[in-house]
Amino acid sequence: MNRWLAVVVLAAAAALQQGCAPAHALETFQLDERDKILYEAQGCNAECMLTSGGRRSCTVKGLDCKVVCQPVPECRPEGGPAVKVCVVVKP
Numbered sequence: 052m053n054r055w056l057a058v059v060v061l062a063a064a065a066a067l068q069q070g071c072a073p074a075h076a077l078e079t080f081q082l083d084e085r086d087k088i089l090y091e092a093q094g095c096n097a098e099c100m101l102t103s104g105g106r107r108s109c110t111v112k113g114l115d116c117k118v119v120c121q122p123v124p125e126c127r128p129e130g131g132p133a134v135k136v137c138v139v140v141k142p
Contacts, residue, residue, distance in 0.1 A: 080118055082107045085128055086135040092116065095139045115141050 080097075082088075084105035088097055095116035099109040111118050120137040127133050 079108055079110050080120070080137075082109055082135065082137070083132070085131075086120075086137070088118075088137045088139065090138040090140070092138075092140045095141060097137075097139050111139060113139075113141075117142055 082099065084107075086107075088099075088109070091097065095111070095113040097109045097111050097118060099107040102108050109118075116139055118137050118139050120135050122133040122135045124133045
């Protein structure tokens with residue numbers, strides 16, 4: 052799992068440098084039932100609430116914090132959509 056965390060953190064850093072549009076403080080993003088938040092930087096976190104069908108609506112807490120999510124194509128439980136992994140970081 053540490054290898055995946057390193058890959059996601061590197062992808063997050065690259066996405067932030069390329070000007071991607073991640074959620075900003077107090078913005079929301081959606082996670083499916085099997086999606087994961089792998090890392091939250093110190094002073095940053097995401098609060099999630101269960102919505103319909105096992106989905107979660109998450110809000111980034113902490114000023115200057117952003118979330119970057121990446122699907123993992125190799126991880127498709129039961130042939131469904133790829134699991135998405137996210138990190139909450141300070142740019």
